[in-house]
Every structure is written in C-alpha cells, then in structure tokens.
Amino acid sequence: MTTPLWRDVTAEIPLTALPSGLRVDVAVVGAGFTGLHTALLLARAGLRVAVVEARRVGAGASGATTAKATLLQRTRLSDIADRHGRDAAAAYLAANDFGLEWMAGFCRDHDVPVERTRAVTFSTTDDGAEAVRREYATARDLGLPVELIEHPAEEFATHLAVALPDMLQLDPADLLVALGRAVVDAGGSIHDHTRVTGLDSGADGVTVETTAGTLHAGKVVLATASPILDHGRTTMSLAAQRSYLCAYRAPGPLPEGMFISAEEPTISLRTARVDGDEWLLVGGQGHPTGQEADTGARLADLDAWADHHVPGARRTHAWSAQDYHPVSMLPVVEKLSWGGDRVFFAGGYSKWGLAAAPAAAHIVADLVAGREPTLTFGSPSVAATAATTASTLTKAATAAAGHLAGALTGEPTRGPDDSSVLDEGEAATGRAGVRPVGESVVDGRTCRVSLLCTHMGGLLEWNEVEQSWDCPLHGSRFAADGTVLEGPAVKDLPQVE
Ligand SMILES: Cc1cc2nc3c(=O)[nH]c(=O)nc-3n(C[C@H](O)[C@H](O)[C@H](O)COP(=O)(O)OP(=O)(O)OC[C@H]3O[C@@H](n4cnc5c(N)ncnc54)[C@H](O)[C@@H]3O)c2cc1C
Structure with a gap:
C-alpha cells in the first residue's frame, strides 16, 4: 500500500458518530475540500449542517494532493479559450481567483x-x-x-x-484540520466512516441512507468528487x-x-x-x-x-x-436532475481543485439557498461540448462493450483447474460460471470477489500499486476484499466462494 507524505488528520478534528434520526437543513456528503468549504459557508449562514464522510476527512484527493494553489494551471487558460472562447477562460480565471483569495484569507484567519x-x-x-x-x-x-x-x-x-x-x-492536512474545526465551530457536525448508500427525495426533504443509519435533510450536496448514485449525464461527463x-x-x-x-x-x-x-x-x-x-x-x-x-x-x-476531468474542461456545479430540486453536485476540477473548490462551494451554497450564483466557471461552447460529448460517449460505450465482451469471452489469467498459489500482493482473474472473479492475496489474506463494478457493471482491473480493483468506466475502486473505496459506486463487491 502507498503512503502519502501528508498526515492523517482524524485525531485533530472533533468528529462524532451519526446520531440516530438526525435532521438537518443540509447534508454535505464528502469531507474533502469541496465538502468542508461548502459546509462552512452553509453553517456560517445559520443552517444546520452535517458532513457525512465514507472514510476519513481528506480520504480522497484532498488528503493526497500536491496542494499547489495557483491561477497558472499548466496550459488550462489557453486550452479553455481555444475550446470555449475568451469569455469562458476569463470566467474560469475569475472564479479561481476568487477561490484562491478566499482560501488565502481563510488560511490567514486560521493560522494555516x-x-x-x-x-x-x-x-x-x-x-x-x-x-x-x-x-x-x-x-x-x-x-x-x-x-x-x-x-x-x-x-x-x-x-x-x-x-x-x-x-x-x-500542507493540505493543515488546511483540512482548520476547515474541519471551523465547520464544527460554526455549529456543523462531521461524521466519518459513514458511507451514503441511498438518497430518497420527497416533498418534505431527502432521506439519506448511510452505513450508520438514516439522516433527514432538507437538501443534499454531493461533494464526493464523482456524483455517487448518479447513472446519467453528470457521471458520463466526468473521466x-x-x-x-x-x-x-x-x-x-x-x-x-x-x-x-x-x-x-x-x-x-x-x-x-x-x-x-x-x-x-x-x-x-x-x-x-x-x-x-x-x-x-x-x-x-x-x-x-x-x-x-x-x-x-x-x-x-x-x-x-x-x-475527475469533465468533458467540457469546466468544473461541474449543478442540481442533479433526479434529486427533486434538492440534490446538488460540485466537482470535476481536473486536478486543479485547490482554488476551484472554494469557488465551487460558493456557487453550490448559492444554489442551495435558491439564489442565482454570483460566480461562474464559464459557459462551455455548445458546439465544442456536443462534439466532445459525442466522442466521449462513443468511446465510453465502446469501452463498456469491450469490457463486457472481455468479461464474457476473454481469457482469464487463472483457469478453473489452476491451483497455483498467488504471492503476497498478486492477483489473478478467473470465472465462476460466466461471472468474472478476481482473486488476490493482500496482507496474507486470500480474497475472491466478483469483478463487475457495483456502479454500472464495468469489468475491474487489478491495480498493483494500490492493491485494489479499479473500474475503467467511471473510476470506482474497491479494496482486495471488495470494500468500496471511492468513485460513484456505493456498494461493496460480492465475495465469491
Ligand atoms: C495526485 C493529485 C495531485 C493534485 N494536485 C493538485 C494541485 O497541486 N493543485 C490543485 O489545485 N489541485 C490538485 N489536485 C486536485 C485537488 O486535490 C482536487 O481537485 C480536490 O482535492 C478535490 O476535492 P473534493 O473535495 O472535491 O474531492 P475529494 O477530496 O476526493 O473528496 C471527496 C470525498 O467524498 C467522500 N465520499 C465519496 N463517496 C462517498 C459516499 N458514498 N458517502 C460519503 N462520502 C463519500 C470520499 O471519501 C472523499 O473524502 C490534485 C489531485 C490529484 C489526484
């Protein structure tokens, strides 16, 4: 397994177990930079806010980032200008400039x-x-x-x-700690090791199913890097x-x-x-x-x-x-079509989220409040996005078809009579009937799991560096024993005898 230079911040933030039947104005799902910035803005606006995190604060990109906060982002400004025109590049820059200044001010005020x-x-x-x-x-x-x-x-x-x-x-750990503490100081709560597994939006709010019980929220912000529980356009538009x-x-x-x-x-x-x-x-x-x-x-x-x-x-x-890299190149902050006007998503920063996440948090906080956002990341050119979306969807469909075909017909690395023993850290694929199965040995434990992603059925690949099963379709990842780690999937892989 790999280890970041940055420290685990769990012990430095007041975290609580999810109380049974908790009711809040807004549930923010995900405790990375997007979730914590958003929760802070909403809690400071006087709303009751709970942050629900599947693993630990900073478990995603935010606790593993290079943490350069900059407006010169490789060649993004010229790339966006080429694709969507100067106005989009100017809007993208202005939003990042705002996010960077806001974050710098927060760091100043909180001794980061x-x-x-x-x-x-x-x-x-x-x-x-x-x-x-x-x-x-x-x-x-x-x-x-x-x-x-x-x-x-x-x-x-x-x-x-x-x-x-x-x-x-x-140091991203310093920023995560300061943000987490600020959320709690502003009246919010943070619940780690609590994975959201379902959302049911009704007339009087959203029932949020989690691995630690049910929570009721007026609105929900998915700050999950990839929009969990989405099987439609938003997921498809993010690589x-x-x-x-x-x-x-x-x-x-x-x-x-x-x-x-x-x-x-x-x-x-x-x-x-x-x-x-x-x-x-x-x-x-x-x-x-x-x-x-x-x-x-x-x-x-x-x-x-x-x-x-x-x-x-x-x-x-x-x-x-x-x-996650949006097809349009521009970060995605929007109300999800299936959420009954109550479920929002913010993410898709193409590895430039330090400045973009606080800007996205301001936009999503406006959307939650029913206000027209004062910031925007720019409007994609319709023609350019249609062309790229078509080509991306075609590639995705081809990849999905290829993977399904591979799952059903491809040669497994391990046949049914293969009794060879895997070494520590090794994995092999095989079949139980027509179902693709993966076997691995990690920390001396042999695990056999179904290799079809629980999100949309992609055929998983072994990642030898992380010792995980990774999905090529939408980026869901699973530990060797099938536990879901990240990505849009919310369910573990079934174990196979
Ligand atoms: C290697 C790398 C280097 C980078 N370097 C830079 C850089 O130098 N500068 C820069 O600006 N940006 C950089 N970035 C990008 C930046 O780190 C990210 O854009 C940013 O951290 C994203 O924050 P986030 O909160 O949206 O997502 P994340 O930090 O990924 O947080 C999402 C959270 O949601 C949680 N979650 C997911 N599903 C569920 C669920 N079902 N229930 C509850 N919680 C859930 C996850 O556990 C996770 O904690 C880098 C990214 C990478 C990968």
Missing part, C-alpha cells in the same frame, strides 16, 4: 501556514514551447502578470517557461484520472517554485516542508483509472526522472490519487 512562491509551466520540446507561448499570451490578455522565460535556470526545463509570481503552496506522487529527501539546492510540464506525461514538482524537514515532491504520470495494467511502472518512471534530474534523491513516500 502557506508559502508564497511562483508557479511555472515549463517545456522540454518545441511543441511544448508553443503551448507555453500560447498560455503566456492568453494569461497576459486576461490580465495575469505572467513572465515568459526564454532560458530557465532549471536544467530540466530545456525550452521556454511561463511563470506567475506570488501563488501558494501548503477519472489517477496520478502518482513521490516524496524524496534530496541534497539541495532544490528548485524554487511549483513546476509543471507542458508536455505529457506530466511532471509536476515542488518542495514541501513538513515538521521542519524539506522534501521534493515529484508527481504526474496520470492515466485513466482502471486502464493501466502496470501501475508500478508509473512510479518507476517518476523515480527515474528524480534520479536523472536530482542526483542523490532518496524516495521516502509514494502514493496515488484521482480527480
């Missing part, structure tokens, strides 16, 4: 240490340099004080770079992308700033100070969840990069996490 530094998008090829030039031009046009650097000092940045001064980096992060102790001097490459596969780096020691974080190597057979090779590639560019770097931590 932040480091001001520059954000840099660098390139290593001519094509990358062209992308950097476009980002510089768009960012300038939108009023950001970016600088084009012809000859970056860092040896890994061989071509052009664009830099934006005065952005923020922090789950996993990425890897490694922390290294390395002899200095280390590069100053928060860097990201314009090219794929992405390399993202920054320094991090934890308990007085300094680490170099190197991340990237993203891929669609459940669609990488050799996840270990992704970590090995990050090690190879660090070894080459930072001689003497010694890896101390390695972990991975996922965020």
